[in-house]
Amino acid sequence: MNKIVANADIAVQDVFDGATITLGGFGVCGIPENCIAALVKLGVKNLTCVSNNAGVDDFGLGLLLQKRQIKKMISSYVGENKLFEQLVLSGEVELEATPQGTLAEKLRAGGAGIPAFFTPTGVGTVVATGKEVRVYNGHNYILEESITTDFAIVKAWKGDALGNLVFRKTARNFNPIAATAGRITIAEVEELVPVGSIDPDMVHTPGIYVKRIFQGSNYEKRIENRTTRSN
Amino acid sequence: MALTREQMASRIAKEIQDGYYVNLGIGIPTLVANYIPKDMDVILQSENGMLGIGPFPTEDEIDPDLINAGKQTITEMPGSSYFSAADSFAMIRGGKVDLTILGAMEVDENGDIANWMIPGKMLKGMGGAMDLVAGAKHVIVVMQHVAKDGSSKILPKCALPLTGTGVVNLIVTELAVIEVTKAGLKLLEHAPGVSVEDIIKSTKAKLIIPDNVKEMIF
Numbered sequence: 001m002n003k004i005v006a007n008a009d010i011a012v013q014d015v016f017d018g019a020t021i022t023l024g025g026f027g028v029c030g031i032p033e034n035c036i037a038a039l040v041k042l043g044v045k046n047l048t049c050v051s052n053n054a055g056v057d058d059f060g061l062g063l064l065l066q067k068r069q070i071k072k073m074i075s076s077y078v079g080e081n082k083l084f085e086q087l088v089l090s091g092e093v094e095l096e097a098t099p100q101g102t103l104a105e106k107l108r109a110g111g112a113g114i115p116a117f118f119t120p121t122g123v124g125t126v127v128a129t130g131k132e133v134r135v136y137n138g139h140n141y142i143l144e145e146s147i148t149t150d151f152a153i154v155k156a157w158k159g160d161a162l163g164n165l166v167f168r169k170t171a172r173n174f175n176p177i178a179a180t181a182g183r184i185t186i187a188e189v190e191e192l193v194p195v196g197s198i199d200p201d202m203v204h205t206p207g208i209y210v211k212r213i214f215q216g217s218n219y220e221k222r223i224e225n226r227t228t229r230s231n
Numbered sequence: 232m233a234l235t236r237e238q239m240a241s242r243i244a245k246e247i248q249d250g251y252y253v254n255l256g257i258g259i260p261t262l263v264a265n266y267i268p269k270d271m272d273v274i275l276q277s278e279n280g281m282l283g284i285g286p287f288p289t290e291d292e293i294d295p296d297l298i299n300a301g302k303q304t305i306t307e308m309p310g311s312s313y314f315s316a317a318d319s320f321a322m323i324r325g326g327k328v329d330l331t332i333l334g335a336m337e338v339d340e341n342g343d344i345a346n347w348m349i350p351g352k353m354l355k356g357m358g359g360a361m362d363l364v365a366g367a368k369h370v371i372v373v374m375q376h377v378a379k380d381g382s383s384k385i386l387p388k389c390a391l392p393l394t395g396t397g398v399v400n401l402i403v404t405e406l407a408v409i410e411v412t413k414a415g416l417k418l419l420e421h422a423p424g425v426s427v428e429d430i431i432k433s434t435k436a437k438l439i440i441p442d443n444v445k446e447m448i449f
Contacts, residue, residue, distance in 0.1 A: 026279040026316070027302040029295065052316070077356035085354050095354075097347075100278065101320025101362030108317040120324060120365040124343075124396035127361065157296075169313055171296040173279050176315040204315075221295035224302035229287040 002161045004192065005212045008038035011186045012153070015044050018071075020149035022107060023051040024178040027079075027224050028060045030171030032155040034188045034216035036060060040067055048072040050107070050147055050181075052100060052174055054084045059222050065093065074147070076100035080224075099127060102144050104177055110146035111180025111209070119144055152182025155216070156205070159189035160196075163210025164203045172204065179209045188216040232424040233405035234449065239373055241266040242449040243332060243403050246371060252276055254323070254363055256333030257301040259373045263332055274308075276328055278359040280319045283311030300359065320359070324366040331367035333360055335374045337389045340436045342399040342411040344372060345391035357394055364395035376404035376433050383435035385409070385416070406430050408447060415439050420447040 005011050012035050015021065025031030036055075039047075040063050047070050054073055055062035064070050065083055072094040078085050087093040098106070099121045109117050118141035122128050132143040154175040157168035165187055167175055179185050187205075192215040234242065236259050244266035247253060254276045255261050264284070267273050275284035277299045284299060285306035292306055299305045322328060335346040344364060347357040364370050378384055385402065402409040407430045408420035417439040421430055427444055 026300075027298065029279070029298050029302070075356065077358040078354050079356060079358075088354055089351065097354075097356055099357050099361035100316065100359035101324055101366075104316035104320050121362045123365065125361065125393040127357075167313075169294065169296040169307070170277070170279050170281050170298055172313055172315055174316045177317045223293070223295050223304060224298070225304070226293065227287045227303035227305075228290055228293065230289075 003163045003207070003210060003213050004161050005214050007214055008034035008188065008216065009041065011035060011188070011212045011214055012038045012042060015039060015042060015151055017044050018046045019044065019151060020048040021050070022147065022149045022152040022178045022181045023049060023061065024154040024173065024175030025051060025053070025060065026170065026173035027053050028055055028222050030155050030167065030173050030175055031055065031060045032153045032188050033219055035153045035186060036063060039064060039069070043069070045069050046071045048074070050074040050103070050149055052103060053077050053079065054081055056081055056224060057083045059220070072096065074098055074103065076103050097127070104174065106144060106147040107174070107177040107181040110148040111177060114146055116143055116145045118142065148181050148183065150183055152178045152185040154179045154185065154187050156187055156189045158191050158193050158198065159187055159213050160193055160198060160207070161213070162195055163187060163207030163213050164198055165189065165205035165210065166198060166202060167204050176205050179205045184211045185209050186211065187213045189213060190219060191215060232422060234422050234447070237262060238449045239403055239405060242408065242447055243371060243373055245448070246401065247271070247273055247330065249273070251329040252282070252327060254278060254328050254331040254367065256331070256360070258334050260332040260334065261301060261303070276322070278319050278323065278363070280314050280316055281307070281311060283308040320362050323359070323362050326366055326368060328363070328367045330369045330371065331363040332371045332373060333363065335372045335384070337384050337386055337391050338372050338399055338402055339386045339389045340415050341388070341397055343389045343396045344394045344399050345389045346394050348392055350392065360394050364398040370399050371401045371403060372399050373403045376406045383433055385434045385436045387436050406433060409438070412439070417441065418444050420445045422447050
């Protein structure tokens, strides 16, 4: 079995107008930089993107927002992304604001064949609007539906031709669960390694979830808040 | 005298107990880490997928793959672990995190908190806050007592879209420490040089005033 494709352009070539895409990453940490650039180049429009954030104004998913390629975001945090905030407030981009843990569980459950689940998160808030509430052990829980998407695009540290993936430090974040939630999952990795060289006990994402894999290039790995101590 | 951000952080650190797993929000909550006593075993959780946050890095130690939930570069402590967002929020909702400290725009007499949007004006998103207030064993809110326009942020009922309802245990501001009780908001401490009357004046919510309101130590 060999899931290796040559580059990002080939990996995303069948992404279509109106597609739904789950993307790994937290802020701009662990984001699939190469594939996002390829989607900008491909010019696909009306995308629905599931991602915790939408990058920053000029990097990550912010690049797709700049080109108005995104119709809807399912995210937990807009934060300091001014363009994203403006587009949502003006109604140009639809935002389904989703609590971070609920978003994570929607992807985990979606990828695991569980269509919905009850969670305590968001009870009594606008997030609960229109959702079934059920009482367990005296506490309220709301019914949340899980998420699967046409594509999932993730970034890993290492991977092999079978699609086995290893993530690094907090760049893991949403990537392993995003990888499970796509009907077609594309993984870009910093380093493609020979099959058998990853200790099977150390595989974070087993290859069954990954359809295509390639070694990315020119990673910028931008830092949003460079914070240091003096000594 | 109203407390500085550092003094507020120092006061909150006194709520942390040995053996606690703690999640710190963005801003003043992050500063709390600087005031945890050195002889205390406390493990900091970062909801993007880490247990064991260490100090900020030196220039040489900066690693773009290692950030906290505020997207600041950090380091790892010996014995750290990394995990996915699903695992991170499993431990949060599952009640394994002892304490979360976060900022707010409004809190009220019921322990409701609002901290993620102002309709039509400002949209930050809830991030992990809704999960944290729903799941952590203790919730401390740290914020300015009054907004920039002079209006109270401690209200009979929150007006902004809520982050959680009936979830806040303790409110720490530059003026006071207030406990959320079943009977309502109870003033526990006042900042040095700030009178109980000043605090009542700055608080739109009804305050229960016990006989022994202590001076804040930080």
